[in-house]
Amino acid sequence: MSSVQNDNLTDGMHVMVEALKKNGVDTIYGVVGIPITDLARHAQEEGIRYIGFRHEQSAGNAAAISGYLTKKPGICLTVSAPGFLNGLTALANATVNGFPMIQISGSSDRAIIDLQQGDYEELDQMNIAKPFAKAAYRINKPEDIAIGLARAIRAATSGRPGGVYLDVTTELLGSVIDKVEAEKTLFKVENPAPKSIPSSDSIIKALNLLSSAKKPLVLLGKGAAYSQADELIKKFLDETGIPFLPMSMAKGLLPDNHPQCAAAARSFVLENADTVMLIGARLNWLLGHGKGKHWNPDVRFIQLEIDPKEIDSNRPIEAPVVGDIESSMELLVNGLEKISIKVDSSWIENIEKDKEINIDKMAAKLNTITVPLNYYNALKIVKEVVDSHKDIYLVNEGANTLDDTRNVINMYYPRRRLDCGTWGVMGVGMGFAIGAAITSNKPILAIEGDSAFGFSGMEIETICRYKLPITIVVFNNGGIYRGDHENLGGGTDPSPTTLMATARYDKLIEAFGGTPYNVETQEELKDAITKGIESLKPTLINCKIDPKTGTESGHITSLNPKTAIKN
Ligand SMILES: Cc1ncc(Cn2c(C)c(CCOP(=O)(O)OP(=O)(O)O)sc2=O)c(N)n1
Numbered sequence: 001m002s003s004v005q006n007d008n009l010t011d012g013m014h015v016m017v018e019a020l021k022k023n024g025v026d027t028i029y030g031v032v033g034i035p036i037t038d039l040a041r042h043a044q045e046e047g048i049r050y051i052g053f054r055h056e057q058s059a060g061n062a063a064a065i066s067g068y069l070t071k072k073p074g075i076c077l078t079v080s081a082p083g084f085l086n087g088l089t090a091l092a093n094a095t096v097n098g099f100p101m102i103q104i105s106g107s108s109d110r111a112i113i114d115l116q117q118g119d120y121e122e123l124d125q126m127n128i129a130k131p132f133a134k135a136a137y138r139i140n141k142p143e144d145i146a147i148g149l150a151r152a153i154r155a156a157t158s159g160r161p162g163g164v165y166l167d168v169t170t171e172l173l174g175s176v177i178d179k180v181e182a183e184k185t186l187f188k189v190e191n192p193a194p195k196s197i198p199s200s201d202s203i204i205k206a207l208n209l210l211s212s213a214k215k216p217l218v219l220l221g222k223g224a225a226y227s228q229a230d231e232l233i234k235k236f237l238d239e240t241g242i243p244f245l246p247m248s249m250a251k252g253l254l255p256d257n258h259p260q261c262a263a264a265a266r267s268f269v270l271e272n273a274d275t276v277m278l279i280g281a282r283l284n285w286l287l288g289h290g291k292g293k294h295w296n297p298d299v300r301f302i303q304l305e306i307d308p309k310e311i312d313s314n315r316p317i318e319a320p321v322v323g324d325i326e327s328s329m330e331l332l333v334n335g336l337e338k339i340s341i342k343v344d345s346s347w348i349e350n351i352e353k354d355k356e357i358n359i360d361k362m363a364a365k366l367n368t369i370t371v372p373l374n375y376y377n378a379l380k381i382v383k384e385v386v387d388s389h390k391d392i393y394l395v396n397e398g399a400n401t402l403d404d405t406r407n408v409i410n411m412y413y414p415r416r417r418l419d420c421g422t423w424g425v426m427g428v429g430m431g432f433a434i435g436a437a438i439t440s441n442k443p444i445l446a447i448e449g450d451s452a453f454g455f456s457g458m459e460i461e462t463i464c465r466y467k468l469p470i471t472i473v474v475f476n477n478g479g480i481y482r483g484d485h486e487n488l489g490g491g492t493d494p495s496p497t498t499l500m501a502t503a504r505y506d507k508l509i510e511a512f513g514g515t516p517y518n519v520e521t522q523e524e525l526k527d528a529i530t531k532g533i534e535s536l537k538p539t540l541i542n543c544k545i546d547p548k549t550g551t552e553s554g555h556i557t558s559l560n561p562k563t564a565i566k567n
Pocket residue numbers: 397398399400401402424425426427448449450451452453475477479480481482550551552553554
């Protein structure tokens with residue numbers, strides 16, 4: 001604890017806490033240790049909720065998802081060097097996905113680092129963070145703390161949101177400053193994410209392109225979900241009747257059972273749409289880069305996007321609308337008074353036909369009865385429970401568990417599906433669940449592949465320590481990745497599949513006072529999930545899945561290297 005001898009003086013650590021409070025920070029996610037333990041302790045004394053994790057990557061993921069849900073940067077606090085590096089994966093993932101967060105890490109004094117004189121946990125953290133962060137700053141003087149935090153807040157939330165690194169040296173935290181002088185430096189950041197209004201020409205161009213389209217499609221991305229322009233997007237789609245396709249985390253912007261939702265006809269609409277309006281969605285690998293057999297070769301693109309550099313990233317965009325989605329949607333809705341858009345009924349009918357075929361195919365998969373369960377007949381149960389708890393937050397990761405859950409489970413409200421995102425990263429599960437529970441104060445359901453769960457599984461102790469309303473379903477197919485020996489997951493025993501599938505993840509939560517369930521049938525699964533959600537208590541359900549079902553990497557096995565050499 002830093003002891004300031006004179007009432008007229010304060011120190012860097014106290015000024016940092018005052019600056020955080022001034023900017024409305026009410027929660028810090030972190031793992032404490034030298035040199036930031038007292039910073040966390042003082043923040044807690046000053047009324048900021050500190051959530052202590054078991055690993056900095058999960059603390060960072062919790063901060064990132066709280067930023068995505070609130071549009072205010074989540075704060076992750078770590079120690080120097082190894083703690084900083086552990087948080088960096090979450091910082092990088094936040095930057096890739098456009099989640100606003102700030103990682104504040106303690107660090108060694110500049111003089112020692114710059115001469116590489118060998119300090120405790122010496123590392124040039126700010127320079128190491130730069131390639132992975134949207135911005136990286138270091139604060140060296142107490143009078144610069146407020147400005148340093150302001151820059152971090154503005155960088156994290158303006159334009160395309162992202163992860164920002166803020167380096168605070170041991171020297172800074174212990175530095176002394178006159179209390180009155182320090183008070184004068186404090187301020188609340190004014191409008192950190194200002195509106196960015198697109199040009200009226202771009203709006204007219206976009207509307208004219210849509211109006212001349214025979215087969216228009218709107219593609220909703222997580223940027224649309226993040227923008228919280230829910231009503232404007234709904235109004236535009238209602239007024240134009242254009243079918244829409246939600247990307248994973250945009251599911252629920254309009255209910256997945258909305259008549260214009262084309263998710264069940266995804267391949268058909270991408271292969272046939274002649275004009276696609278991207279709203280907060282990149283034409284990246286998740287959309288085959290807008291090229292190849294999955295797309296109409298003559299498709300024309302409209303793109304609503306805040307980052308001008310994203311335009312033309314993969315395909316020429318005929319009608320770029322550069323601005324924030326809320327401002328863009330407002331102008332597009334207003335523009336409908338002058339430019340009418342009428343969707344060809346045959347386009348809608350053909351989509352409906354394709355939806356019916358695919359919904360029947362999916363029903364056949366869901367309606368099998370097997371013991372042990374497979375991914376689909378287990379997800380049939382999850383679907384029934386989510387359909388009766390429509391506003392539940394759903395965290396999801398894995399391979400088959402991720403891809404099949406995305407296709408089977410309908411979402412009915414915006415920003416409720418929280419998953420591996422653009423990188424397809426494993427290990428976000430428990431951090432996202434904790435961040436969503438703390439931010440929303442609502443029950444969370446996490447549907448986890450067993451290998452994916454293992455990346456952040458120790459955080460079930462954090463979940464139990466804070467008594468969070470999180471129900472975790474582990475789809476246990478005996479899979480550390482694929483699970484059995486020849487598929488790299490089964491250890492040395494050449495026949496471990498049965499061994500792996502008998503793993504009991506539910507026993508873990510029992511050790512920390514949570515509620516365990518071990519289920520093998522649909523009835524047991526439904527009872528356990530329903531009770532877990534409604535108990536509002538930490539619950540872990542070990543759901544046995546047949547190790548022989550599913551595929552090695554879910555639906556993305558084709559991304560593996562194409563080799564001519566068959567070993
Ligand atoms: C950080 C990290 N490490 C490794 C991977 C590779 N990986 C790994 C390790 C997966 C786990 C699949 O096993 P699971 O049990 O979670 O999934 P199933 O649903 O298929 O059983 S999915 C996948 O792409 C990854 N995406 N992210």
